[in-house]
Amino acid sequence: MTSETYAAPGDKIVSKEPVVVSRYRGFTRANHWVTAICMIVLLFSGFSLFHPSLFFLTGLFGGGQNARWLHPIVGVVMFFSFFLLFLQMWRLNLPRQEDVIWTRHIGDLLKGEEDKLPELGKYNAGQKIVFWGMSVLIVALIATGIMIWQEYFPNLVSIPTRRIALAIHALAATGVFLIFIAHVYAAFWTRGTIRAMTRGTVTGGWAWKHHRKWLKELAGRASQSQPK
Template sequence: MARRVYSEPGDRIVSRDPVEVKRYGGLTRLNHWVTAITLILLALSGFAFFDPSLYWLSGLFGGGETTRWLHPFIGIVLFLSFMLLFLQLWRYNIMRREDLVWLSNFRDVVSGHEERLPELGKYNFGQKFVFWAMFWLILVLIISGVMIWYQFFPDLVSVETRRIALLTHSVSAVLIILTLILHIFAAFWTRGTLQAMVSGRVTGGWAWRHHRKWLRELARRQRADPAE
């Protein structure tokens, strides 16, 4: 059986006072923020078609026609960008037994008694849930999006199938926006987390408190090879 790994090759403990831990490299952060910006642009342009009361949002993109033309292309950028992120991170988002224990003791997470919870790898259940929800929803959005991209693929599917694809696209869009709200809320609620995606580093205390198994693995790795 393949050995479980909790840390990416670039993760490392930086010997400073206070100790810092490198969590994301520059390219991964760039990749994340491109993904984030494209999803927000898609939500804004998509809402313009969602209901006539929101049509004014198309003004942000230069009017209805440009918005309709632009939206699918931004969708392709989101898909490619997320897949790039996915390829880097999927391994560390595999659900483990300790994640279910963490979930069943969610009350301790909310009340700040994390010492009662199992030690975790790079991500917790909530982060993994968001990761996989975004993966599946983006897949459904891109497939249903191509089906309703009348301008380029007018004969791809029948009218009935296109109607179902449109409904699927709208429902998935609402679900991914809810997932994004959860993701942003968690990033702000857990103090010190935003820093991971801004500077790429977290404090040793943050890593010890929230992702101790990941930190222990880094310490072991660096003890075995101090030059790493």
């Protein structure tokens, strides 16, 4: 096994006939779905308050007043939920040399010619872009969200600063929305990915095709743990 690590502590090969690989622990999956649900609530409640033409969306939350107080509360919950995900995943999302090669061959991926791509660890460059993009934008959202949360922080910043914060908040939310859509699309487009966040496992064939370095490291762990 190389000095580079591509796997998280809970990752392991579960069975050999057929090969089933544990990709996400139960805690990580629950953490992911709490974050996703919060994000969906925030997107709809945020859109409902963004423009009068979208105000009808407040009906999903029982009216404008409910949407107004619910939005920032759920935002705080999502921030801390994503922070837990960040602590679990940031090391494996650091850029590596193979990410540069993978990005150069993105056209081959879209054509279904993954055999031309380099072997990858647990995450590819696209997944890492989603991770770091979300990380930056969520920090921007929580920071600007506190600035415009007049119920609890009415005198935190001046009115001109609050207006700028509101504009940045809206732009960051738009960025999160676009990344979220891309993330969901990629999860459905790459068959077998949804299973990782529902059951916690993937097939050996899926791991070999998409994240071969990760699988090889797990195989190395398994062989070292067997009694001699």
